[in-house]
Amino acid sequence: MSPYRNLEEYNLEITDEVRDRYASIINEIGEDVTREGLEKTPERAAKAMLFLTQGYKQDAVEILKGAMFKESYDDMVIIKDIELYSLCEHHMLPFFGKAHVAYIPNGHIVGLSKIPRVVDVFARRLQVQERLTHDILECINDTLKPKGVAVVIEAAHMCMMMRGVQKQNSVTTTSGFRGQFEKIETRNEFLKLISSHLS
Numbered sequence: 001m002s003p004y005r006n007l008e009e010y011n012l013e014i015t016d017e018v019r020d021r022y023a024s025i026i027n028e029i030g031e032d033v034t035r036e037g038l039e040k041t042p043e044r045a046a047k048a049m050l051f052l053t054q055g056y057k058q059d060a061v062e063i064l065k066g067a068m069f070k071e072s073y074d075d076m077v078i079i080k081d082i083e084l085y086s087l088c089e090h091h092m093l094p095f096f097g098k099a100h101v102a103y104i105p106n107g108h109i110v111g112l113s114k115i116p117r118v119v120d121v122f123a124r125r126l127q128v129q130e131r132l133t134h135d136i137l138e139c140i141n142d143t144l145k146p147k148g149v150a151v152v153i154e155a156a157h158m159c160m161m162m163r164g165v166q167k168q169n170s171v172t173t174t175s176g177f178r179g180q181f182e183k184i185e186t187r188n189e190f191l192k193l194i195s196s197h198l199s
């Protein structure tokens, strides 16, 4: 089953303007938007773009606040290998990979599923990988107010693969650390755990 819910569930509506602009682009590149295979493409493309940028309409703080529970557990919580798909703001081409997120609770834990949801809220916007990393980091830090938070993102950028420099195997890693993760031992423990296949 697809991990993604359908568009209707998100209550997204495309506008005629977005659809018509996709039609113009298709014509401009030398295609015939009236031929059978392309007839519905402007609408599909508009829907896809709306889906991929739905993060602008979502509130990551509300998502976290809705599932914070008082709990005295104060060791590291790691959610690793969260798949993410975003769009680079320079070319509007995908970059995709994995996010690894950890926090050390400070009186509250958060529903586990909310961390990947927060990743999606910020990933489904026009982004650069660095800002995406910090958006996730600062949102968790400011809302949950943990003793520490860490975010690592590893991603491949289609704008570097399909075009431009055309490098197929380069992966970009970005990271951010706050609170106790600024201490080298805590940071190293986190980095060791996300690179382990057993954790």
Ligand SMILES: Nc1nc2c(ncn2[C@@H]2O[C@H](COP(=O)(O)OP(=O)(O)OP(=O)(O)O)[C@@H](O)[C@H]2O)c(=O)[nH]1
Residues within 6 Å of the ligand: 088, 089, 090, 127, 128, 129, 130, 157, 159, 160, 163, 164, 165
């Ligand atoms: N730092 C950063 N750069 C990114 C990201 N996504 C794409 N880029 C880069 O954005 C830059 C835009 O550079 P420009 O020289 O203005 O654009 P360009 O002529 O299309 O560049 P090339 O990709 O080198 O052909 C490129 O170097 C991309 O690799 C990202 O998430 N973070």
Ligand SMILES: [Zn+2]
Residues within 6 Å of the ligand: 088, 089, 090, 091, 092, 093, 157, 159, 160
């Ligand atoms: Zn790009």
